[in-house]
Amino acid sequence: MLILIAIWEAISKFEVFPSFMWPPFIIPNDPGGVTVVKTLVNGLISGQLLLATGTSLWRLILGFVIAVIIGLLLGFLIYKYKIVDDTLGFFVTSLQAIPNLVWMPIAILWFGLGVESVIFIVILGAALSITITSSTAFKSVPPLLIRVASTMGSSGFHLFRTVIFKSTVPQQIAGLRLAWALAWRSVLAGELLGGSGGLGTLLDLGRSIQAMDLIFSIMIIIGVIGSFIDNFVFVRLERMVLKKYGIQTTP
Amino acid sequence: MAEEHIILKNIHKGFHRNEDTPTIALDDVTLTIKKGEFVSLLGPSGCGKSTLLNIIAGLEKESSGSLLVNDRPIKGPGNDRIVVFQESGLFPWMSVLDNVMYGLLIKKVPKEEANKRAMDWLQKVHLGKFANSMPHELSGGMKQRVAIARALVMDPEILLMDEPFAALDEQTRMVLHKELEKIWRETGKTIIFVTHNIREAVVLSDRIVLMKTRPGGIKNIFPVQAARPRISSDSLLIHLENRILTELEQEMEKVLKEELGSDYALKTDHLRVDPHSNMGSDI
Numbered sequence: 001m002l003i004l005i006a007i008w009e010a011i012s013k014f015e016v017f018p019s020f021m022w023p024p025f026i027i028p029n030d031p032g033g034v035t036v037v038k039t040l041v042n043g044l045i046s047g048q049l050l051l052a053t054g055t056s057l058w059r060l061i062l063g064f065v066i067a068v069i070i071g072l073l074l075g076f077l078i079y080k081y082k083i084v085d086d087t088l089g090f091f092v093t094s095l096q097a098i099p100n101l102v103w104m105p106i107a108i109l110w111f112g113l114g115v116e117s118v119i120f121i122v123i124l125g126a127a128l129s130i131t132i133t134s135s136t137a138f139k140s141v142p143p144l145l146i147r148v149a150s151t152m153g154s155s156g157f158h159l160f161r162t163v164i165f166k167s168t169v170p171q172q173i174a175g176l177r178l179a180w181a182l183a184w185r186s187v188l189a190g191e192l193l194g195g196s197g198g199l200g201t202l203l204d205l206g207r208s209i210q211a212m213d214l215i216f217s218i219m220i221i222i223g224v225i226g227s228f229i230d231n232f233v234f235v236r237l238e239r240m241v242l243k244k245y246g247i248q249t250t251p
Numbered sequence: 252m253a254e255e256h257i258i259l260k261n262i263h264k265g266f267h268r269n270e271d272t273p274t275i276a277l278d279d280v281t282l283t284i285k286k287g288e289f290v291s292l293l294g295p296s297g298c299g300k301s302t303l304l305n306i307i308a309g310l311e312k313e314s315s316g317s318l319l320v321n322d323r324p325i326k327g328p329g330n331d332r333i334v335v336f337q338e339s340g341l342f343p344w345m346s347v348l349d350n351v352m353y354g355l356l357i358k359k360v361p362k363e364e365a366n367k368r369a370m371d372w373l374q375k376v377h378l379g380k381f382a383n384s385m386p387h388e389l390s391g392g393m394k395q396r397v398a399i400a401r402a403l404v405m406d407p408e409i410l411l412m413d414e415p416f417a418a419l420d421e422q423t424r425m426v427l428h429k430e431l432e433k434i435w436r437e438t439g440k441t442i443i444f445v446t447h448n449i450r451e452a453v454v455l456s457d458r459i460v461l462m463k464t465r466p467g468g469i470k471n472i473f474p475v476q477a478a479r480p481r482i483s484s485d486s487l488l489i490h491l492e493n494r495i496l497t498e499l500e501q502e503m504e505k506v507l508k509e510e511l512g513s514d515y516a517l518k519t520d521h522l523r524v525d526p527h528s529n530m531g532s533d534i
Contacts, residue, residue, distance in 0.1 A: 147310055148340040152354035152405065153330040162353070166344050245343045246387020 023213040040217035049202070053221055056198040059115065060187045063122030064180060070123065071130025071179070072172075078131070079138035092131050100125035100186045104193045118190035118198070125186040126179040133175025137168035170241050177234040184226055256441050257284040257307060257409065262316035264302055264467075276302045278466035280316070284443065289435055291444045291452035291459045293495070295503055299467025300445045301413055307443065308334045308411050320409070330354060333402040337414040339394035341386040347373065347397050348382040354405045372400040376430065392423035396430075403434065412444045416451065425483075428454055432480060449495050453488045454481050461498060464506050471498060 005025055011017070012024040024035045043049030078089045100121050107117035141164050149163045191200025199218050206214035264277040276299040284290050292300040305311040306318060309328040318325050320332070333354070341350050348369055355365035373379050376396040386394060395415060402410060416424045432455060435442055446452050452459045456475050463470035473495060477487045 142340075144336060144338060144340040145342060147334070148336065148342075149353075150310065150328045151308055151330075151332070151334040152401075153328070153357045154353075158357070163342065166342070169344065244385065246385055247343075 020210050021212055023216070034211075034213045036213050036216045036220070039211075039213040040220060043214070043217055049217065049221065052197065052199045052202045052218075053225070056187050056191060056200065057225070059118055059191075059198065060122060060183055063119045063187070064126055064183045066119075067123045067126035067179065067183065068130060068176065070127040071175075072134050074127070074131040075134025075136075076138060078135035085135070089135065092128055096128045096132060100182065101189045101193070104190060107190070108194060113194050114196045117194045118187060118196060118200075121190045122183050122186045126183040129179040129182050130175055133178065134168070134172060137171035137175065138164065140171070141167045170238075170245055170247060173234065173238050173241055177230065177238065180229065180234065181226070184222075184229075188222060254286040255283055256286040256288070256321065257282075257443075258317075258319040258322075259283070259303075259307075260317045260319075262303070262306065262318065263314045264299065264306065264311070265314050275466035277306075277313075278468045280468055282460065282469065284441060287439045287441055289442045289444065289455060289457045291446055291456040292462060293446055293449065293452045293459050293499075294462030294467075294470075295447060295464060295499070295506060297467070297506070298462040298464045298502075300462050302467070303462075304334070304411050304413050304443060304445050307409075308332055310334070330358060330405050331407050332409045332411055333405050333407040334411045334413060335395075335398050335402050335415045337417050339386070339391075339398040341394055341397055341401075343386050346383050346385055347378065347389070350386065350397060351401045351404050354401065358405070368404055369400075372404040373397070375403075375434070376400045392419050392427065395419060395427065399431070399434075403438070403440075407440070409441045409443065412442065414445055414447065417446070417448070424451070429480075431455065436479065449492050449499065450483065453492050453495070454483050459491075459495065461495060463502055465509065470502065 008025045009027060012019065012022050012029065013027075015029075016022065019029055019033075024033070026035055026037050028035050028038070040049070074088065074092070077084045078092075079085075103121050103124055104117065107120045111117045111120055145163055145167055146159065149159050154162060187198070188200040188203070191198040192204050193200075195201045195204060199222060203215055203218050206212070206218065259280055259282045262277055262280040263275070266274045266276055280299075280303060292303060294300050302311060306313050307320075307325070309325050309332065341347075342353065345353065348366070351369035351373060352362075352365045355368060356362070360368070370379065370382060373382055376399060378393060378396055378400070381389060381393065386397070389397065399415070416427055419427070428451065431442075434440075444452070444455060453475060459473040459475060460469055461471045461473065462468065473491060475488070475491060477485050477491075481488065
């Protein structure tokens with residue numbers, strides 16, 4: 001990390017690229033000049049970056065929650081009814097092959113430039129992924145556990161709640177983790193193109209006013225949030241569940 | 252004791268692999284099981300013994316024929332008939348105690364009462380100490396004990412066991428045989444026990460139903476009249492074991508001939524002394 005920063009500074013100091021293209025990281029090139037860290041700190045203090053981050057995260061969470069609900073429901077229907085699997089299941093797999101961003105023109109035409117478009121592609125991307133992982137998870141519930149539960153007198157929703165769903169929890173979490181990463185990418189891509197506030201729009205602003213320090217600050221925030229949520233939420237959750245279920249993981 | 256508990260009449264079961272030629276898993280099975288009886292279904296794989304058990308459990312539906320339990324027809328699974336499977340099938344996300352309590356809570360037994368009954372049964376299978384362990388922390392034999400406790404805590408009238416000890420090592424199996432026999436004598440449950448192990452069937456059962464293949468059905472029924480508790484070295488049991496083995500070998504030969512072609516012959520000692528002393532009768 002330190003070495004990377006040192007190399008960064010060196011490139012900037014020797015002016016390999018003009019400083020608007022490669023701003024210094026910590027030490028300004030001329031007194032009072034811009035640095036990435038300064039922009040980052042100022043942005044956070046003034047609230048501009050914080051506000052944008054909040055906007056993006058809020059959209060992400062809203063879209064993700066809706067996507068989880070849709071994804072689990074569709075996944076369950078695909079598992080439960082063969083006809084849905086043959087029709088919708090195939091369709092979903094094909095749709096998944098289309099990168100999220102490709103939907104943006106359609107979203108803009110349908111919903112206009114704004115929050116709706118961004119949330120639309122977040123939902124679309126994450127829901128498709130969750131549909132696939134959750135239907136696979138439901139299909140892999142050991143039949144033995146279902147038989148055990150039915151011989152004990154469980155059926156219908158009780159059977160689903162206490163056995164079928166519980167048994168898929170480890171796979172569902174792995175699926176959510178994947179979908180979360182997709183959703184995070186979609187939010188930023190959507191904001192970049194759809195321009196309705198948030199980190200993505202700020203990135204686009206940075207590009208148009210040639211403020212490379214701003215662009216780098218935002219990229220740092222994006223990276224930090226992405227890996228923070230992955231490591232501190234999903235990886236921990238996954239480890240906890242795997243330990244509880246006694247699933248061996250290869251070290 | 253003499254009351255008829257389960258009556259199977261002309262049970263047929265066919266699987267439709269393709270439209271024209273259904274595979275017949277069970278052909279015309281008629282069997283009556285008395286209350287409190289320990290009956291084994293014994294036979295090679297593919298004889299439909301597990302299918303028959305599943306039909307009694309209500310997990311599968313017979314194609315034709317009638318099945319009465321306490322003079323009432325069976326509609327689906329019910330908690331008067333609990334199945335113990337070959338693999339314990341414990342829910343990995345629940346502690347041992349929660350696993351045992353699972354069925355009780357479905358029966359709407361209050362939580363404290365369910366807890367108490369579950370602990371009682373765990374103690375009876377000598378796993379009281381492991382109530383709060385997770386299933387993956389237990390050995391195979393311990394898991395199977397939990398599965399048995401989980402079934403018996405429901406106080407079913409009928410306990411259906413589908414090769415419950417087949418995946419265990421010999422020592423563990425012998426211990427569990429003794430414990431099962433003890434539990435059976437204390438509770439007086441009707442037990443139907445599916446196995447492919449002759450010794451296991453002979454040591455445990457009141458009656459052994461030997462099954463045949465292609466089509467699956469009953470070949471012969473052997474009563475076991477040895478005194479209980481059984482000792483596996485009892486000469487009566489050993490004789491019976493040989494008699495069943497002879498019949499089973501004929502069955503196996505039939506299967507192997509079909510599978511491997513007619514040139515196959517099982518090396519059978521045809522001069523075996525028949526336990527009934529009618530020497531050479533099966534030459």
